[in-house]
Amino acid sequence: xxxxxxxxxxxxxxxxxxxxxxxxxxxxxxxxxxxxxxxxxxxxxxxxxxxxxxxxxxxxxxxxxxxxxxxxxxxxxxxxxxxxxxxxxxxxxxxxxxxxxxxxxxxxxxxxxxxxxxxxxxxxxxxxxxxxxxxxxxxxxxxxxxxxxxxxxxxxxxxxxxxxxxxxxxxxxxxxxxxxxxxxxxxxxxxxxxxxxxxxxxxxxxxxxxxxxxxxxxxxxxxxxxxxxxxxxxxxxxxxxxxxxxxxxxxxxxxxxxxxxxxxxxxxxxxxxxxxxxxxxxxxxxxxxxxxxxxxxxx
Numbered sequence: 001x002x003x004x005x006x007x008x009x010x011x012x013x014x015x016x017x018x019x020x021x022x023x024x025x026x027x028x029x030x031x032x033x034x035x036x037x038x039x040x041x042x043x044x045x046x047x048x049x050x051x052x053x054x055x056x057x058x059x060x061x062x063x064x065x066x067x068x069x070x071x072x073x074x075x076x077x078x079x080x081x082x083x084x085x086x087x088x089x090x091x092x093x094x095x096x097x098x099x100x101x102x103x104x105x106x107x108x109x110x111x112x113x114x115x116x117x118x119x120x121x122x123x124x125x126x127x128x129x130x131x132x133x134x135x136x137x138x139x140x141x142x143x144x145x146x147x148x149x150x151x152x153x154x155x156x157x158x159x160x161x162x163x164x165x166x167x168x169x170x171x172x173x174x175x176x177x178x179x180x181x182x183x184x185x186x187x188x189x190x191x192x193x194x195x196x197x198x199x200x201x202x203x204x205x206x207x208x209x210x211x212x213x214x215x216x217x218x219x220x221x222x223x224x225x226x227x228x229x230x231x232x233x234x235x236x237x238x239x240x241x242x243x244x245x246x247x248x249x250x251x252x253x254x255x256x257x258x259x260x261x262x263x264x265x266x267x268x269x270x271x272x273x274x275x276x277x278x279x280x281x282x283x284x285x286x287x288x289x290x291x292x293x294x295x296x297x298x299x
Contacts, residue, residue, distance in 0.1 A: 005050040011040035012047055012178050012224060013234045022046055025217040028262045030063045035219040043233040046202055046225035048217075054176045060221055061134060076269065080257075084250050089120045092196075095246065096121070096165050099194045099296050105164035108188060111171030112149050115141030122147065129163075131155055160187045167196045170292070173222040182238045186299070195240070195297040198248060203227045204291045206256050206279040215258035216251075216291065228288045231295055244296045247283060252276040252291035 010017050022039040025048075026032060036049040052060065097103055104125040109118040112130035114137050122128045132138050133152040141149045166185055175181050185195055200216035201207070202225040207214045217225060224230075228245065235242055253276035260272035276291075283290040 004053050004056045006053055008038070008047060008049055008051075011043060011045055013045040013230055014040060014043040014237070016040050016042040018042055021049070023212050025212050025214075025219045026262075027060065027219050027221075028215075029218070029221075030060050033220075037217060037219065037225065040230070043230045044227045045230035045233070046227075048219045048223050048225075051220045051223055057176075057220065058134075081254055084254075085116060088248075088250060089117055092117060092167070092169070093120060093124055095294070095296070096167070096194070096196065099196070099243070100164050100192070102164055106162060106190075108158070108163040108166045110155065110166065110168045110185075111152070111174065112141065112147075113137055115145040115147040115149055117167070117169060118149070119145035119147045126165075129158065155181070155184055155188075158188055161190050161193075163188050164190050164193050165196065166193070167198075169196075169198045170200070172197050173199050173224050173226065176223065178224065178234075179237075182234065182240070186238055186240060189299060191299070193298070194243075196294055197231070197297065198292060198294045199224075199226045199231070200251070200255070200292050201226065201228065201288070201290060204252065204279055204289050205282045206252050206259065206275060206291050209275060209279070210256070210259040210263060213259050213263040215255045215262060228293065231293075235295070235297060239299075241298045242295060243298055245288060246294040246296065247280075247287045247290035248292035248294060249280055249290065252279040252283075255291050 011019055018041040019038050021036050024034055024036050026034050037046050038049050039046045106127045107121050109128065109130045112118045112132045115130055118128050118130035130147060130149040131152045131154055132149040138149045141147050166188060189195060232242060253273055256276035257272035260268050279291055
């Protein structure tokens, strides 16, 4: 899919030059191209190497199977995802209310997809601004959820200290301008505001089990692959405080089902579901081993 690749010579989180290749993964969703994944030996961040630049990456999102942009119910895994989503939307809303101590307030949803969460929060009485880079997803948000999302670059022109809650549900791993985003998100939070960042966790059991077939590597769309340690490092660089880490129990099932498909070509639903269950079981003793984690953050 063309050149224009970015070669990364220092860690995108801590700036260390002590980086080396950890594994190679395939883009199973769109291009079938191969991308190396490197690891920083200092903060343990993993990152996709030779990524397409911001203006070239759009085509790697053009897939009918890309659930957050198309809302597709195609295939059993995506049907299960949509079924579970109503439950997880309630869980997310309850988390925001308990972490902010507010029943209503102002919320910014960054990378809103087709607007399901932004719309649910608006129905709960919150004042919501949603940002989404993909034009098609913004149009779908209008059709499906009657919510008008703004382009992502509007993030940098929003008024400072104007949001009680800012959410990035599986978004930060997609952002080229990582440090710039963190600095801006901090500016946009009110004094008692909370930032919620959900990302996959490559130190989970399912990531170790599936290795290069782990669906949450999702190269080249996922530019970074966080460990709890790397996230801690990133937050401390911006003088942000990590208040708590919440596991996303359903993600291990979704990711294991997809990983099983990538690994075997056909996918064994039972085996994928079992591996998701085992991964969650191992994370019961240490939630930082869960497939995906929500980081709850304050100033």
